[in-house]
Amino acid sequence: MNKSKGTSVDRFIFWGTLVMLIGIIVPIVLFPEESQTIVAKLQAGALDGFGWGFLVFTFGAFIFCIFAATSKWGKVKLGEPDDKPEYSTFSWCAMLFCAGQGSSIIYWGVIEWVYYYIGPPPGIEPMSVEAANVSTALSFFHWGPSAWAVYCLPALPMAYLYWKRREPVLRLSQTCQGVIPKKNLDGMTGKVIDLVILFVIVASYIATLGLGTPMIATGLEVLFGVPQTLLTKLGIIVVWSMIFIQSVYKGLDSGIRKLSEWNVYVAFVLVGLVFVFGPTSFILNKTSDSFAIMLGNYFEWSLFTDVVGQNGFAKWWTVFYFAWWIAIAPFMGLWVARISKGRTIKEIVVAEMIVGTLGGYTVFASLGSSGLHQQIAGVVDAVAILQNQGPTYAVAAILTSLPLGKVLLFLMISTMFLNLATSVDSTAFILAALASNGLKVGEEPVRWYRVFWAVAIVAVPIAMIIVDASLSTLQAFTVLAAIPIVFLMIIMTVSFVKMLKEDEGLSFSEIIEREEKKECLINK
Template identity: 45%
Template sequence: MKTKLIDWPTFIGAFILLIGVTVPLVLFPEAGKELVDQANTFMTGNFGVLYMVMGLVIFAFLIYVAFSKNGSIKLGDEGEKPEFNTFSWAAMLFAAGIGSSILYWAVIEWAYYYQGPPFGVEPESKEAIQWATAYGIFHWGPIAWAIYTLPALPIAYFYYVRKKPVLKVSEAVRPVLGDRVDGPLGNVIDILFMFGLLGGAGTTLALGTPMIAEGVHSLTGIPANLGMKSAIMLLCTLIFAVSAYSGLKRGIKVLSDINLWLAIFILGFIFVVGPTRFISETTFNALGILTDNFFKMATWVEPFGNLGQFEQTGFPESWTVFYWAWWLVYAPFVGLFVARISRGRTIRQMVLGTMVYGTLGCILFFGIMGNFGLYMQLTGSFDVIGFMNENGAPATIVEIINQLPLAKFMVLLFTILAIIFLATTFDSSSYILASVVQKNVEGEPLRWNRLFWAFALCLMPLVLMFLGGLGTLQTASIVGGFPLIIIMFLLAWSFMKASNTDIRASDDYQSSTIHIERWKKKKRKKKRSALEMLEDKPDNDDK
């Protein structure tokens, strides 16, 4: 083992922090849950507006970067072609950034908005339906993918332009913090990122595992109990461990490609055999609502509810602030991964591609799967709301898929897709965690390092699942991820500082080169003129 490559303070620190949070939750689950919930309520209630401002500022900043001179910078050598074709690149970034959570929320999120709509709208009204179709796309749209993309800027820049083989968040803020990132401060930054990712992974497992279990139950009749959920989690761990061990091109790329093709088939099938016209019109209408109310939705924090004279729904804290915090926790990981797979592209292509392809994918999932469930509800062919309130969301999601023709076959494909989606998120996560705890990454992180983090990602959530504490770990990661707001600001500052410095140096070099060439040209011209004068001067013999 090449243990000298490992950054042991970061490696051990992240593992100790995870155990330090998990063990108290194991020993004192009720007290731990109450404490974490109180901290989460305090954070979202008092700093919710900060998360909202962060989302808008990052979105505006990335649009500026994409169309500025900085956006033209090539990630790699001049003339170098992209390492991955556009299809595989889009598949990997989408699978890493979304995971099986998209299958969960795309199908059922509208039902929550329908029952508890924003802006004081009456529940289950016509207006509530309008907002229910648009808000899911908003929460999984451009701002979400902008938050994901920001960390990719400095990380990709240093890795491919300045040729520093280090995939660390701390290294990306070196232009601002200087050599301080080589000490404890840099370790703290990387450890906070890793803790957030490990906790965020718990959220994905908390949503994905019960849904997969309900799919298996629907197909086999086996109860979706704790034993089945544990078996599913171990199966997913085995898949993403093999994928992560195989590496980026032979494992993660192949799994992501399969994942995307299967998703395209399922979405296409629902669109064709389902209520095609309703899905098309409702999705198009939702995009219009979103476009017309984008800034209203991005800035609504329900301020008057605090005065006691208006009913406070808690919608912004429960949904928008929660989502922005969740994306923030995952952002350094997705940014690191997007940076790693974007070799040969320009900054502009990386930024716009991630935001556009990511948003487009989410629009298709929410537009097709979500509106299919909404159609069932509105036509009375299946009471989604009633079934969900009685049986829970995971069982309802599978039951909605059961309303399709070839129900068993589609549930099977849906379950397989959920397993692969879960695996693609985790193999990407283990790959990046392994990269962060290495001093440098030449090509691929060490294989044993990748396997270690693949099983570490599963171990703690598995223990907490037995105790019913997965949701608490997810909440703890969001609370612990609050300092990442500051780190995101440092990442943006670092990228602009480094890239602008290099652009100015390049401009000065080109300017001096042009000046020298002009000087040489003038000198050659004068020399030619002098020679011509000598040639034209008559000899003494001619006199």
């Protein structure tokens, strides 16, 4: 793996991100209630006013990615004609999946159906047979190909620019050069775009990490009687910080790749044990039902805002989910691009939209269906536990009600531990690359800078947990940032199509020669 030499920190992006973070987090810490009220109103306004935009954009991404994979462009190789993939298909998919879903998918895989069961879409009675039928199908939809298409959209132009045109920067601003003049993107315009992207990446992953800690704390309480104190939560963060800092220090091949592989292995064991020792027949039948219901409602759920009925389900679930995927998409675009040398456009689309989707479906089919079975069979009242004790206790109760329950809960918190570590690893790597100058194609950012961003991502949730500040406020900020990202990704997609048409019929060496001439003209 290539190490960086002669690189430097982009001070504008670095200091700009820190200033923006401090400017957002300090008011949240000092005025938590006021901040939460204001941001909640802004978030509700964004979901109401631009909900249609999030839905239409996501559906458009779904259509475009299918077109890109099945057209003649799908065969375009990202790199030189004789370039081989840097990673095996399993390692590549593991790093891609772990970065895209993190610890969230295991948590929501167990509990999400409960929320849909007690608060279903309009026209369905809560806790009815119909609500039970639709509950797991909605998870298939929200975590399915539409979400992965949004992730895929920025990955395609970034990977093409990085490996095919040999643009020596991992910056999404540069993917807009088919629409915005490159001279502007090399200047302040590009820096501002990358600054906003970097801030959104940091904010979204801080929120994710902070929300994952309570589940691990609950698991430790149920399994080992460890009380849920401030010290416990801080201890959890510190321990997994030591794991991922070591991993990010080692780099892509020695650290992040291996951690991602172990993450997938443990998750497979968890899901496999639930499937084999749990209600296997029910899981298979419910998966078939869920898939059928999702397919039958796919287009309606993709575009329905419920503007007349105002039930709230579409707004706070579908629209919110799609906005969240859009906010995280820039990170995924950069990450997938970086690890996809030697792959084709079709391979990226297939890995994300099919492999990523099937991985998620496996989790929801096994964990979600078994939880619903336990509720219907009267083994555990997950609804009552959720309403009276909270979601983390409901998750623990569902898993421990199954055969090998405590083993399953231990595997779950282990998986979440590894997931949190791999999420921070990949995020810190991309943040360091995004805010570095002088990186050549294939090089890694310097070690101290990767470690710095890993520590920064951890330090903020630690501070917010200590002062008991709400991480949901930071989460809402991330959703607000999804609005400008929609327009940015539209520009990126238009630029990507222009690049493909421009390069059609040219050899790799001809493309590089032309790009070098263009760069010389810009620098004169």
